Amino acid sequence: QVQLVESGGGLVQPGGSLRLSCVASENILKFVAMGWYRQTPGNEREDVASLTLSGTENYKDSVKGRFTISRDNAKNTVYLQMDSLKSEDTAVYYCHANYHIWGHGTQVTVSS
Numbered sequence: 001q002v003q004l005v006e007s008g009g010g011l012v013q014p015g016g017s018l019r020l021s022c023v024a025s026e027n028i029l030k031f032v033a034m035g036w037y038r039q040t041p042g043n044e045r046e047d048v049a050s051l052t053l054s055g056t057e058n059y060k061d062s063v064k065g066r067f068t069i070s071r072d073n074a075k076n077t078v079y080l081q082m083d084s085l086k087s088e089d090t091a092v093y094y095c096h097a098n099y100h101i102w103g104h105g106t107q108v109t110v111s112s
Contacts, residue, residue, distance in 0.1 A: 009106030020080040022095030031097040038091035085110045
């Protein structure tokens with residue numbers, strides 16, 4: 001069974017940056033799409049960014065221009081570079097593969 005392990009979360013001040021990593025236990029080229037969702041208490045998970053096998057990137061409107069998704073096929077890893085972070089970006093961030101395989105999440109807190 002495929003496993004996804006996220007890392008890179010933490011506490012950062014507004015305007016700061018973080019890079020999240022998601023390492024897959026299998027070759028990520030087998031997945032049509034990989035990406036990141038986030039969730040805050042009492043709310044549903046929301047789609048933040050995705051990257052298809054063909055290289056198409058999609059972003060939630062509120063993160064466009066600030067977040068960048070990328071992958072390293074040799075390392076079976078997907079990244080989410082988050083810049084100009086805002087307090088409203090605070091959430092648990094989950095990596096997914098094909099929208100139905102999920103990691104356990106990593107906490108991102110943006111606060112001064």
